[in-house]
Amino acid sequence: MNKTGRKIWFYVVLTIVAAVWLLPLVMLVLSAIRSTSDFYAKLNLFSIPEKIQWSNFKDAWTDGNLGRYLFNGIRTCLIKVPLGVLISSMCAFALTRLNIPHSNGIFIFILVGMMLPVQMALIPLNIMYSKLNLSNTYFSLIFTYIGFGISLGTLVFRGFFRSIPKELDEAAAMDGCGKYRLYVNIIMPVAKPAVATMFILDFLNTWNEFLLQSVLITKDTMKTVPNGLISFMGEFSTDYGLLSAGVLISIIPVLIVYLVFQRQFVEGMAGAVKT
Amino acid sequence: MKEKLKAFSFLAPALLIYIIIIVFPGIYSVVLSFFEWNGVSEKRFVGLANYVKLFTNDVIFRIALKNNIIWIVLTVCITVVLALILALVLNEKFTGRIVYRSIFYFPYMLSWIVIGIIWKWMYNPNFGMINTFLGAVGLDSLKGSYLSNPKIALYCIFAAALWQGLGQPMLYFLAGLQTMSSDVLEAARIDGAGKINLFIRIIVPMLKETFVIVLATQIIASMKVYDIIYVMTDSGPANATQTLATYMYNQTFSYNNLGMGSTVATIMVIIMMFIIVPYVIFSTKED
Known part of the structure; x- marks a missing residue:
């Protein structure tokens, strides 16, 4: 395999591993901007929220x-x-x-x-x-x-x-x-x-x-x-x-x-x- | 004389606080382990009875001890090995390596409590990521509520601990690799040493100091594991994930058995001395 090919493989593998490593964090962010009704309707932590609900942050703070x-x-x-x-x-x-x-x-x-x-x-x-x-x-x-x-x-x-x-x-x-x-x-x-x-x-x-x-x-x-x-x-x-x-x-x-x-x-x- | 006083003034604050917070309580705790005490009424001297009871007549203590040993083995075989591999990969010069390093290091910055909360959700039988994933790839038979299964709960918690704990030994290995002179590696490469040969003959011996510090810190941390178990299973189900640290806490603060709690703590220290003493001798002998 030539040098460029090896480099691409290196990046692909490393990026996949890194992405898996970040999954729990992605889940956390997606849940934080999801409304409660959305959460219980889908029961899937990785679905994209229908509407971003920023008020979760404000409510958690106060x-x-x-x-x-x-x-x-x-x-x-x-x-x-x-x-x-x-x-x-x-x-x-x-x-x-x-x-x-x-x-x-x-x-x-x-x-x-x-x-x-x-x-x-x-x-x-x-x-x-x-x-x-x-x-x-x-x-x-x-x-x-x-x-x-x-x-x-x-x-x-x-x-x-x-x-x-x-x-x-x-x-x-x-x-x-x-x-x-x-x-x-x-x-x-x-x-x-x-x-x-x-x-x-x-x-x-x-x-x-x-x-x-x-x-x-x-x-x-x-x-x-x-x-x-x-x-x-x-x-x-x-x-x-x-x-x-x-x-x-x-x-x-x-x-x-x-x-x-x-x-x-x-x-x-x-x-x-x-x- | 004046010089001595000056030197002492630099040393005194640290020594004083250290003795008040660590040394004195440590000694007191050993003394308490010879007593039966609920924290309120009069202490009763019982000699070695607490120790005898733990080793001969306490099933939970045995589970806790076994779990700590399992945890140490898993940490040495999985965490340390993966951390070394990652460090070797991320020590190569390529664009973006700082970003990748930060990604793997990042979970280490989170508290065990946060890790525990996140992973408890991951394992949730109704909406957790693990079960959702298993369902999506058609492995419904493997779905289940992992943390309430006494056979595997400890290993599930370890997976969460691995996610958190990989970054620290990785960073130690990276730091160790950076102190290594690149001339030696280059010379070996010119001599035609293969990658595996290079690793076994040159990198591992040169990382000796790093290995010692990584193994010592990891084993000691494994002996102390507490927070994450408290959040994820609270040492359940049915004491299956009890460790010495959780058991010490339960004895002391849940059952008000201060003598017994101190005994467990003392036993922890005695076990840890087997790691601490050789480590300290190693790390100071070069003087």
């Missing part, structure tokens, strides 16, 4: 309380993610740049946390927060999320920082640059791909987290998106158009974050892989 859950989720992410990036990058900076004794041991100690199941901490955290009168507060939720994010953050930043040549530190020290300025003005700007990677990963993890949130926050108006969707599902269990619209709305913020940071993503991941 009646389904989705706007509230989205706001809660965004606020949680906007506080948690930058704080997490700051704390874990500082930790990785200390481990790779500041000649700390047993830095490898400390790293191993922190790494183990990445692998422990959240379940392990559920009961003790629940007891701790209720004793401190912190149940149903965003403080408890965000503080817990930061704790669970430290391992991954340290891993990613440590991997990246190690690839930054030490000569940079020496040059900076000769110019009279202290450790704080080395971190703020030299290392962090160089580590932009790692910061971008952590922003995506951390945003995704925080936005999508379900189990901790369902235990720490029980008040409906304080729920973030995954638990909000569960309440939403319970309330409108048979209105599939509304549900689909709600699900679609809930993934828009994640899409935006991905599109903004995706260029630097693979590069930053390469740093994480090289532990």
Whole structure:
């Protein structure tokens, strides 16, 4: 087979596989713009809706309380993610740049946390927060999320920082640059791909987290998106158009974050892989 | 001394929060596993009774353990292999590869809850995509309500997890392939190494680090699988899709059996240590 022929086959096969991969999403979009009567008349998720019903989105936003859950989720992410990036990058900076004794041991100690199941901490955290009168507060939720994010953050930043040549530190020290300025003005700007990677990963993890949130926050108006969707599902269990619209709305913020940071993503991941 | 203090000030916030959120609760949870406690009344020390009961006299625990093992095997044999194949294909230089990468990566960005909701509809016996498709191609005999069949429910959930989870290991493999120098591949090609030979002799050994991180993260994630089962079957029908994580949750929050819940969590950690310890040793030994 000649080169062009092979190329065409390559594209055809890949495109078919990709199209199958997107089918669930197509189904979701078609259901979101379908009216309820249309849905029950056809009982076929792939038929084209007779009339596009945009009001599903509006109803999901207001009646389904989705706007509230989205706001809660965004606020949680906007506080948690930058704080997490700051704390874990500082930790990785200390481990790779500041000649700390047993830095490898400390790293191993922190790494183990990445692998422990959240379940392990559920009961003790629940007891701790209720004793401190912190149940149903965003403080408890965000503080817990930061704790669970430290391992991954340290891993990613440590991997990246190690690839930054030490000569940079020496040059900076000769110019009279202290450790704080080395971190703020030299290392962090160089580590932009790692910061971008952590922003995506951390945003995704925080936005999508379900189990901790369902235990720490029980008040409906304080729920973030995954638990909000569960309440939403319970309330409108048979209105599939509304549900689909709600699900679609809930993934828009994640899409935006991905599109903004995706260029630097693979590069930053390469740093994480090289532990 | 001043240097040391400065170094410590960088490390302290992370360590402090880590100890409060992870280390202390972890230890407390192990301690609780030796008690019988409903969360309200006085704790009663029972020694290893919780462990003994789980391993000798608890059918559901055995189902959960078996399901986690099945899940790990499926993940390693299907998810990891497909992710590697996809990464090799999408590592070739061709127009539009970023678009294709994004398509396969996209589901990974969705929460398990969203995945669960979507796939529950796909499997719906009345209007779901799977049954509609089977009907359309004349395979009516295969139609059915898959998620309520205890024999196959777990595998149906796994299909949904595969759709979500393929993008992450694919991205790891892509990142690993990018760190590989193209000179080596080129040299091998000039030496006349065939594609399969090239793959087995050069690519796989060079991806060793990536394989370790992918296998470790995938197996650990398989041990923790929870959300998607909660949404799709809530560990039913008749406990057929129970996993250690769902069982731990049920024991603790549905039956108020905090001691037993902690015991299941501790067992999860002990099992995971078999993966964690070698992984950590591997990933830090090159220093």
